[in-house]
Amino acid sequence: MYFSKSFIPILKNNPTEAKIKSHQLMLRVGMIKQSSAGIYSWLPLGFKVMKKIEQIVREEQDRVGVQEILMPTIQSSEIWKESGRYDDYGEEMLRIKDRQNREMLYGPTNEELITEIFRSSIKSYKSLPQLLYHIQWKFRDELRPRFGIMRCREFYMKDAYSFDLTDEDALFSYNKFFLSYLRTFKRLNLSAIPMAADTGPIGGNLSHEFIILAETGESKIYTDKRIFDVDYSSTLIQNSSLEKLRNDYEKFYSVTDEKFNKEEFENKVLAEHRVNTKGIEVGHIFYFGDKYSRPMNASVDFDGKKEFVKMGSYGIGVSRLVGAIIEAKYNDKDEIMKWPISVSPYDCAIIPMINKNDSSNLEKSNKIFEYLKSKNIDAIIDDTDENISAKIKKFNLIGIPYQLIIGKKTEGDFFEFKEVGSETQKLKIEEIASQISKAKSN
Amino acid sequence: MYFSKSFIPILKNNPTEAKIKSHQLMLRVGMIKQSSAGIYSWLPLGFKVMKKIEQIVREEQDRVGVQEILMPTIQSSEIWKESGRYDDYGEEMLRIKDRQNREMLYGPTNEELITEIFRSSIKSYKSLPQLLYHIQWKFRDELRPRFGIMRCREFYMKDAYSFDLTDEDALFSYNKFFLSYLRTFKRLNLSAIPMAADTGPIGGNLSHEFIILAETGESKIYTDKRIFDVDYSSTLIQNSSLEKLRNDYEKFYSVTDEKFNKEEFENKVLAEHRVNTKGIEVGHIFYFGDKYSRPMNASVDFDGKKEFVKMGSYGIGVSRLVGAIIEAKYNDKDEIMKWPISVSPYDCAIIPMINKNDSSNLEKSNKIFEYLKSKNIDAIIDDTDENISAKIKKFNLIGIPYQLIIGKKTEGDFFEFKEVGSETQKLKIEEIASQISKAKSN
Numbered sequence: 001m002y003f004s005k006s007f008i009p010i011l012k013n014n015p016t017e018a019k020i021k022s023h024q025l026m027l028r029v030g031m032i033k034q035s036s037a038g039i040y041s042w043l044p045l046g047f048k049v050m051k052k053i054e055q056i057v058r059e060e061q062d063r064v065g066v067q068e069i070l071m072p073t074i075q076s077s078e079i080w081k082e083s084g085r086y087d088d089y090g091e092e093m094l095r096i097k098d099r100q101n102r103e104m105l106y107g108p109t110n111e112e113l114i115t116e117i118f119r120s121s122i123k124s125y126k127s128l129p130q131l132l133y134h135i136q137w138k139f140r141d142e143l144r145p146r147f148g149i150m151r152c153r154e155f156y157m158k159d160a161y162s163f164d165l166t167d168e169d170a171l172f173s174y175n176k177f178f179l180s181y182l183r184t185f186k187r188l189n190l191s192a193i194p195m196a197a198d199t200g201p202i203g204g205n206l207s208h209e210f211i212i213l214a215e216t217g218e219s220k221i222y223t224d225k226r227i228f229d230v231d232y233s234s235t236l237i238q239n240s241s242l243e244k245l246r247n248d249y250e251k252f253y254s255v256t257d258e259k260f261n262k263e264e265f266e267n268k269v270l271a272e273h274r275v276n277t278k279g280i281e282v283g284h285i286f287y288f289g290d291k292y293s294r295p296m297n298a299s300v301d302f303d304g305k306k307e308f309v310k311m312g313s314y315g316i317g318v319s320r321l322v323g324a325i326i327e328a329k330y331n332d333k334d335e336i337m338k339w340p341i342s343v344s345p346y347d348c349a350i351i352p353m354i355n356k357n358d359s360s361n362l363e364k365s366n367k368i369f370e371y372l373k374s375k376n377i378d379a380i381i382d383d384t385d386e387n388i389s390a391k392i393k394k395f396n397l398i399g400i401p402y403q404l405i406i407g408k409k410t411e412g413d414f415f416e417f418k419e420v421g422s423e424t425q426k427l428k429i430e431e432i433a434s435q436i437s438k439a440k441s442n
Numbered sequence: 443m444y445f446s447k448s449f450i451p452i453l454k455n456n457p458t459e460a461k462i463k464s465h466q467l468m469l470r471v472g473m474i475k476q477s478s479a480g481i482y483s484w485l486p487l488g489f490k491v492m493k494k495i496e497q498i499v500r501e502e503q504d505r506v507g508v509q510e511i512l513m514p515t516i517q518s519s520e521i522w523k524e525s526g527r528y529d530d531y532g533e534e535m536l537r538i539k540d541r542q543n544r545e546m547l548y549g550p551t552n553e554e555l556i557t558e559i560f561r562s563s564i565k566s567y568k569s570l571p572q573l574l575y576h577i578q579w580k581f582r583d584e585l586r587p588r589f590g591i592m593r594c595r596e597f598y599m600k601d602a603y604s605f606d607l608t609d610e611d612a613l614f615s616y617n618k619f620f621l622s623y624l625r626t627f628k629r630l631n632l633s634a635i636p637m638a639a640d641t642g643p644i645g646g647n648l649s650h651e652f653i654i655l656a657e658t659g660e661s662k663i664y665t666d667k668r669i670f671d672v673d674y675s676s677t678l679i680q681n682s683s684l685e686k687l688r689n690d691y692e693k694f695y696s697v698t699d700e701k702f703n704k705e706e707f708e709n710k711v712l713a714e715h716r717v718n719t720k721g722i723e724v725g726h727i728f729y730f731g732d733k734y735s736r737p738m739n740a741s742v743d744f745d746g747k748k749e750f751v752k753m754g755s756y757g758i759g760v761s762r763l764v765g766a767i768i769e770a771k772y773n774d775k776d777e778i779m780k781w782p783i784s785v786s787p788y789d790c791a792i793i794p795m796i797n798k799n800d801s802s803n804l805e806k807s808n809k810i811f812e813y814l815k816s817k818n819i820d821a822i823i824d825d826t827d828e829n830i831s832a833k834i835k836k837f838n839l840i841g842i843p844y845q846l847i848i849g850k851k852t853e854g855d856f857f858e859f860k861e862v863g864s865e866t867q868k869l870k871i872e873e874i875a876s877q878i879s880k881a882k883s884n
Binding site: 073126 | 481482485510514520548563572585
């Protein structure tokens, strides 16, 4: 792909309306474009990142046996009246009347609809557990949408739901998602910590937020630094192994300001282990038993008895993660972004110095592009006639983690190659491809 | 995957509310579930098919150089007032007031929003052409939604848009999509024919519908049977080659009842070539010049002059195609469905006869499953205790194109293997895998 042919509308300066760095960067490099308050279009650069995040989220759901479905965005009010949340939800719910004057709404979450699907499909406890997820647009009519896609109105979210016969089974399901979330954020190259949380409008009595560290985060975090060393790589999808994992985390004090208690923090955490920083919520899991299944009559037959199923729900903000990764990875002082290679819009930027009347560097670029392509490495060539330092500055913002520069210093088979934020090396193309491939497979 | 663990809620009988065969089958085998009038949830079986169709559509867009973006579902009324369509669109547009009392709507199509994105991003003719697409949910508030997902309210669609400097360039873009659509439907194993069409509410003066043949189709078709032999396999993405392709089609009479003229049909088509059948629209492309760019002021600078860009739009109904394929492929008299392998929810059904107290057939199934998986063949095992003929009947409906039966007649290394609709063969597992792999790679 040539940069000149791609739809990447770069702004010269930081947009003044953006207050946080993810919002600034996303507008600046043309990842998104606002269409109305809190509603955005995703342009190719932003779209590619979001799709890669979505795919990682999907693979980690599939890996623990969750089945993918897709519920519609527009729901009937009827099921929300059954659960009792129609009136409770307030003005954040976008309420709609269709042409027949039926009360509809744009789903802000899907506990009701999934319960309705379950109750009309599953009759016997033998079909349990059922773990279902979907990745779909949601709408919450925020009074003051701000911070770009971090607090917007239309957002893309993975929400999963579990259905079990007993509390014990349901806890097993909950713990599967707990592990699955840790794996997901790891693949996004984020340090995420699970924290006991309030359940809010979803309800229930067991809940964890997953928070990633970012200096600009919205939540204050108080924790024990040893929590970052908890190792889940050998955790198995078995009751005891998952329980041990939960315990490994829960033995460390770890709360957001909501639940912060200074005395407790100082009692439980040695001064040298205390971490007091900021973070961003990127996932939230809930166990709420029969809160929805009872009023909505979602039950299974168990030895002739009717048992209301025990449910949990599990959310990851897919579009929000794009912003969260920027908040965690973008050095806005030096204007240097570096995407984790797992979600980067391209693997490598090929940056030739282009002189009028001399197409040799562009030809070299094309050859390199084809070679990298043959190694399954996706590159973009900056074929514009900007000067080389302007190009490098631009790509430092775009955040593709590797830059291959074809300029004056290019000699024979050796190219200037740089991992963003590291020193420039002079390498042969084979070595460059092998470095990138190695990073991709990690 | 075990059938007993999958979320595939099968109905014993055809649902009486469904009037056409795709609607019947999709409800019967649990592909979809209605959540309110004209609004459906996609359960795992239906979801898998739709995702595979989506991916084929995406690959064929990418292949002709169209870039993927994603526009939101909710739009502001402002841009529709600019284009003049806000009042025209009538009650099919789902109109919404948000909490600030702003007039919003659920996008039924995206000409306005893409024009807005274009005009604020592209300034110079040097950045042309621009070809952009997205795959997103749309809403049309049909007065009488019916026929399941064939005429529903919330539907999934690929819509693409082209921006060019001149009519000639724009025609080149149009013809790229023309070819791309033929390739797309071919990969879905559908016989699609392009037909000159009216432009309707989109506007413009050049338009083609892509119609697939299906006896239950909504449109009558009058054409020359030689049109099915037009060969586009060697067409290149070049002006002259694409024009030749257009001519190759246009020399044959081919219209829907909208444009049918008996005399013309009989004059132009020899009796022995006449085809008079029914079809379903699965794609529609439009060229409309500056119909939107002029009122919305989307122009580029060309040698100091302001030129309104020439636009076209190009739609494929992704969710609709699921139903269209069923209409084309489902033999409802014998209750036998066969998905094209390119979009089938699974490649092969493993159907063991399961006796109580004898798990040997299930163990064989597991081994076969693992072997097929190692060959990149995705299978589902029917581990239920239904009798074998009930199982086969069920899988004839589900439509997975290959069945591997492990029953009484299984001897040694030879398994009963059947391509749905063909004779049973007795084959070794290696031969079975090789047949399926061959079909997949075609």
